[in-house]
Amino acid sequence: MRGELGFLCNARRYFPAVPDDQLLAYGREQCAAYPDRRVDLSLIAAICPPAARQWDRRLAAEQADIDRSNAANQAACDRARHRPLIKTVGVARDMVWSEIGLTAYEDHEASSGEPPVLQHALVGSATGYLVIGTSAEAQICLTGETYRRRPPVEVEGWDRVVEVGYESPTGDFVIVAPMSGPGAVPDLAFLGKGHYRVRVHYREPVWDQDLPQHILVMVFPGASKRVIVHKG
Incomplete structure (x- = not known):
C-alpha cells in the first residue's frame, strides 16, 4: 500500500x-x-x-x-521422476518446502498425541501420525505412489530407504509440508482406514548446485509393524 x-x-x-x-x-x-x-x-x-x-x-x-x-x-524434479516397476493405483508429485520435515496427521481419537520417533533419521510412524525427516535448507521433490501389492525394493540411486508400518484410523492419509500447507500428493490410504506399509526413499540435495532433495513414498497394504532398513 x-x-x-x-x-x-x-x-x-x-x-x-x-x-x-x-x-x-x-x-x-x-x-x-x-x-x-x-x-x-x-x-x-x-x-x-x-x-x-x-x-x-x-x-x-x-x-x-x-x-x-x-x-x-522443478527441472531437477522432472529429470528424476521415478518410474514404477509394477502397476500403481496412483502416482502424485509436488515440489514443496519445509523447515520441519513432512507430516501426515489424522484427526481421530485413536491417533497418537505425540510425534513418532524417526527411524534411521528418515521416517517415524504411529497410529494416525507419520513424520518424514528432511533437510531444512533445500526444496523437496515429493512423490507419492500407491500399490495394491508390495512393490520391488529399489535402493540404487537413493541414500536411505526405510520401510515402516502405518495404521490409518480414518482413511485420510495425506502427507503435507507444514510450512507450505497441503500439496498435490493426495490421500495415500487408497483402501480406506486400516493397515499399510510405507516405504520412504531419500536422496540428498545436490548442495554445490543448490538443487533439491528427493522423497519417494510407496504405500501398499500390509499389517506388519516391523521397521525394515533397506538402505541406511
Whole structure:
C-alpha cells in the first residue's frame, strides 16, 4: 500500500507509540535524505517515489532469483521422476518446502498425541501420525505412489530407504509440508482406514548446485509393524 496511510501502517510495526504527525515528519525527513545509505527503503517507499522505485527494483530482482531457483528445482524434479516397476493405483508429485520435515496427521481419537520417533533419521510412524525427516535448507521433490501389492525394493540411486508400518484410523492419509500447507500428493490410504506399509526413499540435495532433495513414498497394504532398513 502506498501513500501516507500505507506508510503509517508499516511504520506502526516499528514505532507503535509515536503520533501520526511525528511519524509522517520523520518519513519525509528520511525521504529528503535519500539516497543516503542509512535510509530504510522499505519504511519510506510508501511516501517517497524515488525510494519506491529503488525498492521495487530490489523486490523484482529478488523475485526473479526465486523464480529462477524454483524453475531449476522443478527441472531437477522432472529429470528424476521415478518410474514404477509394477502397476500403481496412483502416482502424485509436488515440489514443496519445509523447515520441519513432512507430516501426515489424522484427526481421530485413536491417533497418537505425540510425534513418532524417526527411524534411521528418515521416517517415524504411529497410529494416525507419520513424520518424514528432511533437510531444512533445500526444496523437496515429493512423490507419492500407491500399490495394491508390495512393490520391488529399489535402493540404487537413493541414500536411505526405510520401510515402516502405518495404521490409518480414518482413511485420510495425506502427507503435507507444514510450512507450505497441503500439496498435490493426495490421500495415500487408497483402501480406506486400516493397515499399510510405507516405504520412504531419500536422496540428498545436490548442495554445490543448490538443487533439491528427493522423497519417494510407496504405500501398499500390509499389517506388519516391523521397521525394515533397506538402505541406511
